[in-house]
Each structure stands twice: as C-alpha cells, then as structure tokens.
Amino acid sequence: MDFVGFQQELAHAPATERHTHNRWEPYVDNGGTSLAIAGADYVIVASDARQSNGYNINSRYDPKAFRLSNDAILATAGYAADAKRLVEVLEQNAQMYYHKHDRVMKASAMAQMLSNTLYGRRFFPYYVFPILAGLDNEGKGALYCYDPVGNMERVVYRSFGSASALVQPFLDSVVGFKNQRGVDPTRLLERDQALKIAVDAFTGATERDIHTGDWLDIFIVDRNGVTHEKRELKHD
Amino acid sequence: MFRNQYDNDSSTWSPQGRIFQVEYASEAVKQGSAVVGLRSKEHAVLVAVKRSPNELASYQKKVIRIDDHMGIAMAGLTSDARVLSNYLRTEAMRSKMVYGRALPIGRAVNAIGDKAQSNTQEYGRRPYGVGLLVIGHDDTGPHLYEFNPSGIVSEYYAYSIGSRSQSARTNLERNFDTFEDMSLKELIVQGLRSLRDTLQQGKQLDTLNTSIGFVGKGAKMTILDGQDTQEYLDLLDEGEAMDTE
Amino acid sequence: MDSITLRLPHTVERPAEATNYEPTTRISQPTVTGTSVVAFKYKDGIMMATDCLASYGSMARFRDETRMTAVGKTTLLGMSGDTADFQHMKHTLNNLLTQEYDMDDGQNLGTRSIYKYISNIMYGRRTKIDPLWNSYVIGGIDNGEKVLGFVDYYGTTYQSPTIATGFGAHLAQPILRKYVEGHEDEITEEDAIRILDDCMRVLYYRDCRTFNKLRRAKVTAAGVEISEPYALETNWNIAEYVRGYGPF
Numbered sequence: 001m002d003f004v005g006f007q008q009e010l011a012h013a014p015a016t017e018r019h020t021h022n023r024w025e026p027y028v029d030n031g032g033t034s035l036a037i038a039g040a041d042y043v044i045v046a047s048d049a050r051q052s053n054g055y056n057i058n059s060r061y062d063p064k065a066f067r068l069s070n071d072a073i074l075a076t077a078g079y080a081a082d083a084k085r086l087v088e089v090l091e092q093n094a095q096m097y098y099h100k101h102d103r104v105m106k107a108s109a110m111a112q113m114l115s116n117t118l119y120g121r122r123f124f125p126y127y128v129f130p131i132l133a134g135l136d137n138e139g140k141g142a143l144y145c146y147d148p149v150g151n152m153e154r155v156v157y158r159s160f161g162s163a164s165a166l167v168q169p170f171l172d173s174v175v176g177f178k179n180q181r182g183v184d185p186t187r188l189l190e191r192d193q194a195l196k197i198a199v200d201a202f203t204g205a206t207e208r209d210i211h212t213g214d215w216l217d218i219f220i221v222d223r224n225g226v227t228h229e230k231r232e233l234k235h236d
Numbered sequence: 237m238f239r240n241q242y243d244n245d246s247s248t249w250s251p252q253g254r255i256f257q258v259e260y261a262s263e264a265v266k267q268g269s270a271v272v273g274l275r276s277k278e279h280a281v282l283v284a285v286k287r288s289p290n291e292l293a294s295y296q297k298k299v300i301r302i303d304d305h306m307g308i309a310m311a312g313l314t315s316d317a318r319v320l321s322n323y324l325r326t327e328a329m330r331s332k333m334v335y336g337r338a339l340p341i342g343r344a345v346n347a348i349g350d351k352a353q354s355n356t357q358e359y360g361r362r363p364y365g366v367g368l369l370v371i372g373h374d375d376t377g378p379h380l381y382e383f384n385p386s387g388i389v390s391e392y393y394a395y396s397i398g399s400r401s402q403s404a405r406t407n408l409e410r411n412f413d414t415f416e417d418m419s420l421k422e423l424i425v426q427g428l429r430s431l432r433d434t435l436q437q438g439k440q441l442d443t444l445n446t447s448i449g450f451v452g453k454g455a456k457m458t459i460l461d462g463q464d465t466q467e468y469l470d471l472l473d474e475g476e477a478m479d480t481e
Numbered sequence: 482m483d484s485i486t487l488r489l490p491h492t493v494e495r496p497a498e499a500t501n502y503e504p505t506t507r508i509s510q511p512t513v514t515g516t517s518v519v520a521f522k523y524k525d526g527i528m529m530a531t532d533c534l535a536s537y538g539s540m541a542r543f544r545d546e547t548r549m550t551a552v553g554k555t556t557l558l559g560m561s562g563d564t565a566d567f568q569h570m571k572h573t574l575n576n577l578l579t580q581e582y583d584m585d586d587g588q589n590l591g592t593r594s595i596y597k598y599i600s601n602i603m604y605g606r607r608t609k610i611d612p613l614w615n616s617y618v619i620g621g622i623d624n625g626e627k628v629l630g631f632v633d634y635y636g637t638t639y640q641s642p643t644i645a646t647g648f649g650a651h652l653a654q655p656i657l658r659k660y661v662e663g664h665e666d667e668i669t670e671e672d673a674i675r676i677l678d679d680c681m682r683v684l685y686y687r688d689c690r691t692f693n694k695l696r697r698a699k700v701t702a703a704g705v706e707i708s709e710p711y712a713l714e715t716n717w718n719i720a721e722y723v724r725g726y727g728p729f
Contacts, residue, residue: 024612026635060641061641084638085604092329335594337591342588375588
C-alpha cells in the first residue's frame with residue numbers, strides 16, 4: 001500500500017483504531033527497582049541507580065530514592081520524569097506545611113499527602129510506583145506503598161519496579177516467612193539482617209534483570225535521623 | 237477648621253509634592269518595635285524585640301523564615317508582613333522549581349518593592365503598613381536590604397527600623413566598619429547591643445522578648461527564640477562587664 | 482463568482498463526521514531533523530560533536546546546519562530531532578538570557594539552572610501532549626564542576642559522564658564508555674578529540690542520516706568554543722568486498 005492509500009485507510013478506520021495509530025504515548029518505563037523493609041525501630045530503603053530506556057542504559061547513576069525530610073524517604077520506580085516532578089511537588093507541599101504549622105511534616109502526614117497528590121492526577125496519572133518510608137508516631141518503622149493513582153497500603157516490606165517480580169517473592173520468603181512452618185510470620189527483622197537481605201536481593205536482581213544494576217542507594221531511617229550509603233552493583 | 241485635603245488616597249499629590257498616605261504608612265512602621273540587621277562578609281543577622289499587647293498575650297512574631305537562604309524581620313502591621321512573606325515564599329519556591337536556584341535576594345526585595353509601589357499609585361488602594369529588613373545569602377554573598385511602604389528598596393551594611401530605631405542606627409554607624417570580619421557570634425552580639433539602645437528606660441532584653449535570625453555561607457536561615465537566645469544575651473552581658481572593668 | 486478548489490495530489494479528504502469526534506491533539510511529525518549528538522566529560526571540561534546535516538526524511542536537505550549553540554558563557558547545548566523546535570528553544574533561551582542580562586545584578590545562570598529550565602520546558606510540553614520533538618544534551622562548567630545532562634521529549638532527564646543521542650546511543654555510547662568512564666578527569670584534549678572523531682566516524686559509516694562535515698565543541702573554564710566544520714578521514718576500501726546486499 002502506498003502512503004496516500006495508507007492515510008486514506010487511516011482516515012476511514014473506526015475512531016478507536018485510528019487513535020491507537022495517532023496517539024503519542026506520553027510515558028516511558030525507565031526500569032529500575034526499589035525495595036523497603038520495616039523493623040521495630042527503623043526502616044531500610046534500597047533503590048538501584050540505573051536509568052534505562054528499552055535496551056539502552058541512559059545513566060549508571062540517576063538516583064530514584066529521595067530524602068524528603070529528616071525522617072521520610074521516598075523510593076520510586078516507573079517513569080523517571082514523573083517521579084522527579086512528584087518529588088518536587090511533595091517537597092514544596094511539605095515546605096508549605098512547615099511554614100503553616102511550624103512543624104516538620106511527619107511521615108504519616110506525608111503518606112496521606114502523597115496519596116492525595118497521586119489521586120489528584122487520576123485522569124493523567126504520574127506513572128510512578130512509590131514507597132514512602134519513615135517512622136510512625138510510636139517510633140516503629142512505617143512503610144506505605146502506592147499504585148500510580150494513589151491507592152495506599154501500609155506494609156512491612158515491599159518491592160516495586162522492573163525486578164519486583166523477582167524480589168517480592170524473595171522478600172515474602174525471608175522477610176514475611178510466608179508458607180513456612182514453625183516460624184512467627186509477624187516477626188520483624190533486626191537491622192543488620194534486613195540490610196543483608198536488601199543487598200542480597202539487589203545482587204540477585206542485578207544478575208537476572210537487565211534494567212537493574214550499577215549502583216545501590218541504601219537509606220536507613222531511625223530515631224537519630226537518616227543515613228545514606230552507596231554500594232556498587234554489577235555494571236553489566 | 238484646617239483639614240488636609242490631599243491625604244484621602246495614595247494617588248493624590250499635595251501641592252508640596254508629597255503623598256501623605258505613603259507618609260502615614262511610614263509612621264506605622266515607626267510604631268512597630270525595633271529590628272536591627274547587619275552583616276559581615278559571610279553572614280547576615282537580624283535581631284528584634286518582640287512586644288506583647290498585654291500580660292495575658294503571647295509575643296508577636298518578628299522574624300520570619302522565607303527559605304533556607306532568606307529571612308525577614310518586620311516592623312509595623314504584622315498582617316501586612318504575612319501577606320508579603322507568603323508572596324516571597326512562593327517566589328522562592330518558584331525559583332527553585334523553574335531554575336533550580338535559590339531566589340537572588342535583591343530580586344526578591346525588588347519584587348515586593350514593585351508590589352508596594354503599585355499601591356502608592358493606584359486609586360483605591362492602601363500602601364503596606366509594614367517595613368521589612370530582609371537578609372539572605374546567594375551566589376553574590378550575604379545581603380541586608382530594607383523594604384518600606386513607599387516601595388523604595390535599599391541595601392545596607394547595617395540598618396535598623398521601628399520605634400526608637402535612630403538610637404540603634406547611631407550605634408551601627410559608629411561601629412559598622414568593624415562588622416566585615418566578625419564571626420557570627422560577634423555579629424549577633426553586636427546586633428543585640430544596638431537593639432538594646434532602642435529600649436525604653438527600664439526595659440531589658442530577655443529570652444521572652446528577643447528574637448534572633450541569621451543566615452550565611454554554609455548556614456541555613458535559622459531563627460532563635462526563647463531559651464535559645466540565652467547564650468547570646470549572656471555574651472552581651474559579659475561584653476558589658478568587660479567594658480566597665 | 483464561482484470559486485475553484487485546487488486540490489493537491491496528496492491531500493486526504495477526511496470525512497466530516499470523523500473530525501467532530503476526534504480529541505484535540507497537537508502532535509506533529511518531525512520534518513527537518515538532525516541525527517546524533519555525542520558528548521562526554523574530559524580533563525578540562527566537556528567535549529561535544531554534531532554533524533552539519535539537517536535531513537528532510539531520507540533527503541540530505543540542509544548541509545550547513547549548526548546543531549550546537551552556546552547558552553550564556555559556560556553552557557553548551559546540542560540537539561537531535563526537529564530543527565524548527567530547536568530554533569524555538571534557542572529563541573526561548575535567548576529571551577531568558579536577555580532578561581537575565583537586563584537585571585544587571587551580578588547573578589548568573591549556571592549550567593545547572595539552564596539544564597533545569599530546558600528540562601522544565603520539555604516536561605511541560607510533554608504534559609500538554611504537545612512535545613518539542615528533540616533530544617538535548619547540555620554541557621558546561623558550573624561552580625567549577627563539570628555538568629553533562631540529557632533531556633528528551635518525554636522530559637526524561639539524566640546526567641552521565643558520557644552521553645550520546647539517537648543512533649549514537651547504540652553506536653557511540655559503547656565506545657565512549659570504554660574510553661571515558663572512570664577517566665573523566667584524566668583524558669587530555671588530544672585524546673578527547675581522537676575519541677570524539679572515532680565515534681563520529683563510526684556514526685558516519687553506519688548511520689544513513691549523517692554527513693561527513695561536522696563540528697566539534699568544547700566547554701572549558703575559558704568558555705564555549707564551537708569549531709568550524711571539518712571532515713573526517715574515511716576508508717571505504719572494504720566496501721568492494723562486501724557481498725550479499727546488492728545484486729552481486
């Protein structure tokens with residue numbers, strides 16, 4: 001079929017079909033993986049820093065976990081441009097909250113605000129899968145995870161992103177003690193165990209998922225504040 | 237009976253070339269309690285005396301944070317200061333969002349200067365009844381600006397506005413050439429010394445009525461109130477003790 | 482008077498009812514386009530190269546285009562994609578710089594600020610579903626630090642010691658990563674030029690929308706310098722041994 005013929009066919013095609021031809025998709029998946037584990041008095045957040053587009057690696061160090069305040073970390077996965085804008089919006093809202101109330105926004109307030117922010121774009125969503133980590137009012141580790149339109153859930157551990165299908169079952173086994181006899185499934189991990197598991201999860205994910213690798217950002221939040229650590233993953 | 241025919245609104249000149257509404261607004265600034273601002277080559281400092289309307293009331297806030305790199309102190313109508321500080325805060329956020337850079341202090345002050353000016357030219361409007369000292373730190377170093385209801389904006393080494401502020405200015409004029417190389421602590425104490433000169437007979441600076449704000453190279457905008465000011469008030473007293481020895 | 486409608490041969494008549502129900506879309510296709518940008522950090526700053534071709538589809542339409550421009554004193558902007566959108570971007574940036582100059586207050590817009598500003602324009606346009614059809618590479622020195630960043634029509638941004646757009650992402654990026662990654666502060670200008678020319682030569686051999694007339698640019702502490710066009714030495718001797726693509 002020649003070009004003119006193709007165009008004519010397009011013009012006479014049913015509306016829905018034509019739109020799938022014409023419409024420019026305003027989203028990309030930039031790959032990468034995030035995970036978080038909550039403990040009795042801490043949370044640990046880990047995200048790899050590779051940004052990719054299809055089979056191309058854009059950058060080996062483009063962080064996707066962000067420190068929002070002295071006790072809240074946001075880990076993301078999905079479309080990097082939306083994630084970065086979302087973080088800016090949250091930071092600005094948190095600053096307005098601070099000015100209004102003379103108090104730093106707590107993780108629980110930040111969690112609800114994030115849900116509202118995402119839902120505010122229900123019909124043109126931020127294509128981001130966020131995990132918000134902080135401490136709750138009793139000082140326990142608190143994790144909130146979301147879908148792109150703001151459905152929120154408090155969890156003990158979670159992984160999102162390109163290797164989440166690899167990492168989440170691993171966490172189910174070693175953090176959630178799922179389908180095991182003689183263990184207390186509500187038991188929380190000690191901090192050094194959680195750190196080891198997070199690192200192991202990413203070492204494994206880097207082997208099996210082409211979109212995960214290069215560098216690992218690890219944040220630990222506890223009552224003393226936030227610590228950040230950068231570890232090397234395989235670059236292949 | 238004599239009555240001023242030229243002060244009904246800010247868009248009317250008097251035959252002597254004055255705009256009375258603007259001058260009245262400046263009087264409102266002089267009625268507010270004093271604030272002092274000064275800077276060294278690395279820091280800018282604000283100190284202020286807070287007033288409370290009566291024994292049962294809390295003290296009125298004088299120093300306001302705008303962003304990590306900027307803060308203001310006000311003399312005059314608190315509510316007008318709040319409007320201006322909200323505007324400055326959104327402008328500072330906008331600069332961060334659009335250019336990823338801290339809003340340059342001079343531009344921030346000129347922006348509110350322009351807002352104030354339009355109130356002095358448009359019929360039916362009222363000039364702001366507040367004066368501000370704005371401190372901040374940007375790519376060109378620390379800054380201290382004065383804003384007043386006329387829309388005039390000026391940069392200073394050290395300055396003071398509010399009631400009896402002339403006494404503080406006299407003190408600052410005598411000493412400002414030594415501020416350049418001062419440490420942050422010395423600068424704050426120097427500010428408090430000037431501020432004390434504005435107090436009425438029998439009044440003292442104490443942890444209840446003193447407010448301190450500072451910003452500078454590597455120091456985010458910080459406001460000290462209450463017990464946090466004690467350290468500097470002590471230093472102020474020590475300095476006096478040494479002077480009299 | 483009767484009017485005559487002259488119809489161009491390729492005009493497509495759309496049924497009236499179809500146009501009524503269509504959503505508003507402002508997507509256009511790129512028309513006149515430039516291909517890869519190649520850029521990386523080296524000892525003294527940033528090196529970048531583009532060729533001088535602006536294609537109209539597969540036609541080598543404009544053969545003396547410059548796809549790099551200085552933005553202010555220490556920032557360099559390289560472009561892939563639609564040349565008209567690039568002109569629009571240059572116009573917008575020029576307005577910004579003029580505004581800044583008129584302020585005359587000793588402040589200056591660093592590379593990071595310009596990068597942020599361009600990124601905001603690109604992300605803003607994608608959010609309006611009216612993208613500027615470009616990929617941009619922004620390089621410069623900001624506060625004594627080398628900055629090299631990328632933004633495309635999705636508003637996707639990243640910084641990296643080596644960046645290549647378009648075909649360059651496939652063909653030049655592996656070469657750059659091999660020679661540059663981890664050595665950004667050691668590579669001399671001579672080596673940088675050699676690496677750059679190697680990348681551009683490979684692209685000239687394999688990307689059909691390239692042209693053997695290119696410009697090189699660098700940003701150092703001294704400012705931005707964009708070279709005059711030059712050609713690369715090429716060798717097509719093996720071409721006659723290649724079998725299987727033509728009639729022989």
